[in-house]
Amino acid sequence: MKKLWILTACCALFSACATLDQTNVDWIPIGPDFPATKAKDVQIISGREDVTRPYGNLGLLRIKNLKPDRDTLLMGVEKGRKIAASKGADAIQIGQYNSAEDGATDPxxxxxxxxxxxxxxxSEADEKAIEDFKVLGILNERTNR
Structure with missing residues (x-):
């Protein structure tokens, strides 16, 4: 019985993880990548009014096609936190679109x-990342003419 319980728990975990693979993740860069931060240090906020310090947007992350259950959504937030940390983020602002709002039968x-x-x-490394991003933007503007 104990083995069956462990097997069932593992299957549930793997099926939830399957909904969080890379094929349903889009990263749209808005700013430069910075040296990575630790995911556990990335603050989770719900709205811009919660930000009390000057900031810039690094990018937009979309994690699509998630089941609307608590555990899957929490795993999605943690995955988003890890991806944002790999880009050097200090915080993430979370929103969502639920297809149930449009009458989907399988939301x-x-x-x-x-x-x-x-x-x-x-830091100096952060300032260099910003300067490099500006330079690349200028070069792209001049080569696209």
Whole structure:
């Protein structure tokens, strides 16, 4: 009986993880990538009014086609936190779109996550990332003419 319980728990975990594979994740960069931060240090906020420091948006992350259950959504938030941390984010702002709002018979959720970088205490490496991003933008503008 104990083995059956463990097997069932593992199957449930793997099926939930299957909904969080890379095929349902979009990263849309808005700013430069910074040196990675630790995921556990990335603050989770619900709205811009919760941000009390100067900041910039690093990018928009969409995690699509999630089952609308608590555990799957929490795993999606943690995955978003890890991806944002890999880009150097200090915080993420979370929103969602639920297809049930449009009358879907098999509702799915898309997490919409903004990766935020606080800009009031930038390191030299952070400032270099911003400068490099500006230079690449200038070069792209001049080569697209």
């Amino acid at each position: 799915r959720v898309t997490l919409i996550i903004y990766a935020i970088k606080y800009v009031d205490k930038l």
